[in-house]
Amino acid sequence: MKLITVLTACLALVALPVAADNAANADQAWLGLSLMDFQYKEFSDRGVLLDREDGPVPGIRLSGFAHRGGLLVGIEGSYLSGRVDYDGQLQDGRPHRTRTDETFVDVRLHLGRQLTPASKVYLGGGFRLWDRDILPSGGVAGLFERYTWLFLLAGGEQLLWQGGGHRFSLDAQLTYPLNPTMALNLDGSGEVTLDLGSRPGLRLVAPWRLRLASGRRLEVAPFYEYWQLGRSPDVTVGYLVIHEPRSETSNFGVTLSLGF
DSSP, X not given: OHHHHHHHHHHGGGGSOOOOOGGGGSOEXXXXXXXXXXXXXXXXXXXXXXXXXXXXXXXXXXXXXXXXXXXXXXXXXXXXXXXXEEEEEOTTSOEEEEEEEEEEEEEEEXXXXXXXXXXXXXXXXXXXXXXXXXXXXXXXXXXXXXXXXXXXXXXEEEEEEEETTXXXXXXXXXXXXXEEEEEEEXXXXXXXXXXXXXXXXXXXXXXXXXXXXXXXXXXXXXXXXXXXXXXXXXXXXXXEEEOOOEEEEEEEEEEEEEEO
């Protein structure tokens, strides 16, 4: 409910009477570089922090937007990969620290409507893949996990200010995973797939755009995204009973893009 309240407050900005640059509503394609501060936490059934992963993850972003009358179609894709710090514990409760290789692939497609020259709303869906490779350290073996899910999305963008070739707006988006899963390989047992719980998430982007003399556009877009996945049911694998704990991911970052 808190996420829905935040999104509703952000979308309420569509009522602001801001005049828009018509060029901003033309067909556009963007190519950019991203840097994300990845913050991931897993919790026990009692809400105790089990482990966390933190660190910068660089990547690239591609997007395209087409306007046809009052309708618009958008597609976004990103690929990020990097190594972050792992701080957690072993099965017997002993502290354990290592590094984790993270890879993220995110694709979003949405269809929307231009309410005014300064505001739009949209609905859509996407796909997210997350490879989590916990590296061996201190005699403890590593573990590779792959998370995948489709998701629904709903959001809107409101122009907040523009002038002198500058344009600043806010894009707020609510997401909801569909049947998220986590697959891992256990020695001697092959691949095991765990069904995770679906919880609502949020993405906020505040793009600042500058029209260049060449006619192209430069965009600096700070962003925040929040994902949460519920605990999986227990699964028996040989003599082991395993599950994936509840998790929360809070990512802050920025993307620098050139528009064509």
